[in-house]
Amino acid sequence: MPRRTATPNPSAPEAPITVTGFALAAGMAPEYRLVDMSADTSEGALPSTVTIREVGPRDGFQNEPEIIPTAAKVELIEALARTGLERIELTSFVRPDVIPQLADAAEVLAAVRLPESVIGSVLIPNERGLERSLEVRGAAGGRPAFDEVSVFLSASETHNRRNVGRGVAESLAGLEAVIALATQEGIPCEAVVATAFGCPYEGAVPRVRVLELAEALAAAGARELGFGDTTGMANPVQVAAFFPAAREALGPGVELTAHFHNTRGQGLANALAALQAGVESFESSFGELGGCPVPAGATGNIATEDLVSMLETMGVATGVDLDALIACARRAQEILGRPLGSHTLVAGPVGELAAH
Numbered sequence: 001m002p003r004r005t006a007t008p009n010p011s012a013p014e015a016p017i018t019v020t021g022f023a024l025a026a027g028m029a030p031e032y033r034l035v036d037m038s039a040d041t042s043e044g045a046l047p048s049t050v051t052i053r054e055v056g057p058r059d060g061f062q063n064e065p066e067i068i069p070t071a072a073k074v075e076l077i078e079a080l081a082r083t084g085l086e087r088i089e090l091t092s093f094v095r096p097d098v099i100p101q102l103a104d105a106a107e108v109l110a111a112v113r114l115p116e117s118v119i120g121s122v123l124i125p126n127e128r129g130l131e132r133s134l135e136v137r138g139a140a141g142g143r144p145a146f147d148e149v150s151v152f153l154s155a156s157e158t159h160n161r162r163n164v165g166r167g168v169a170e171s172l173a174g175l176e177a178v179i180a181l182a183t184q185e186g187i188p189c190e191a192v193v194a195t196a197f198g199c200p201y202e203g204a205v206p207r208v209r210v211l212e213l214a215e216a217l218a219a220a221g222a223r224e225l226g227f228g229d230t231t232g233m234a235n236p237v238q239v240a241a242f243f244p245a246a247r248e249a250l251g252p253g254v255e256l257t258a259h260f261h262n263t264r265g266q267g268l269a270n271a272l273a274a275l276q277a278g279v280e281s282f283e284s285s286f287g288e289l290g291g292c293p294v295p296a297g298a299t300g301n302i303a304t305e306d307l308v309s310m311l312e313t314m315g316v317a318t319g320v321d322l323d324a325l326i327a328c329a330r331r332a333q334e335i336l337g338r339p340l341g342s343h344t345l346v347a348g349p350v351g352e353l354a355a356h
Helices: 021-026 056-063 070-080 105-111 127-137 157-164 168-184 207-220 236-250 267-276 304-313 322-336 343-347 350-354
Strands: 004-006 017-019 032-034 051-054 087-092 119-124 148-154 189-194 224-229 255-260 281-284
Touching: 051 304, 056 070, 056 087, 070 087, 070 105, 070 322, 087 105, 105 127, 119 127, 127 168, 148 157, 148 168, 157 168, 157 189, 168 189, 168 207, 189 207, 189 255, 207 224, 207 236, 224 236, 236 255, 236 267, 255 267, 267 304, 281 304, 304 322, 304 343, 304 350, 322 343
Parallel strands: 051 087, 051 281, 087 119, 119 148, 148 189, 189 224, 224 255, 255 281
Antiparallel strands: 017 032
16 A cells, blocks of 8 residues: 555654555554655755745735735835845835735835845836836935836736736837836846746647747846746646756846746645756745736735745755744734635644644
8 A cells, every 4th residue: 555644743853754554554553764854955956045035015915805004014024024034025016006905115115124134126017117116216315125126927918918908029028128227227137927837818828938038038137037827827747847948048147936826736846846947046925925916716826934844844945934934924814814825824834843
């Protein structure tokens, strides 16, 4: 019979236990064996460290049915900044009538105080959004209100039109102008290609189309290319094949970032596939907040605490204090007044359970 994984308390928390299935079925005393599950981080295996950009304050808050008070947003962002996260997406300069949840972008940026070690970014949908962000960036003096900008488009024509009201070619031309101006201002740019692994309207999205857009955005000056599984359609085999092709197309000078949603419960499996393909940069959202405005049912990103828990127990360092991160998700639950989807928030860290 197949082997099952059991979770009794082992003497060493970092060494999970397996128990043979036939013993359980026969009512015999189970045979436990310690198994070392930490990662092989030698050359050619998993990376020893990864970087995570927390996108909950933008991607998460924009998808909430209610409008979160500005003071609560600032509280959560500053708490996240104390967890060891190196990058946080703070807000977006979108039209307030389209996404009223982020209408207070300027107020959030004016109020937030980040440690010098934390890089803050804002999402920019178009040229007007960049103009508005630049008006705010240096208004208070001292440290700029944000350090990076992110731009985005969909690889799917239908999704792009429903999401931003433009065709892909028009969006690309606009983003090339945004990247050029941001670069002129000395602001690094990340460009995200959404629906990179599938579209809810068009189905499969050809990889060649995704990579052509990525190459155009890199040529425009984007230093980092993110690939979004916007509605949770990716699978690990697809992801494992995609990122080596992206690296070959874009070369070693462009940072590759993976952005997965957990719409169909495959987010962490896809993250592992990306990690095994050499990706060292991920985007996720605390509490599993987020989703996509179109279509309905496009639920949240992978939870940052779930991603951190998985990586750290595999021996891949994130630099993030998991307990502090869980506390942030728990506080978000209190503010929203409803349970969030994060598994680690519910179950607790692996080491904590093993210690009981």
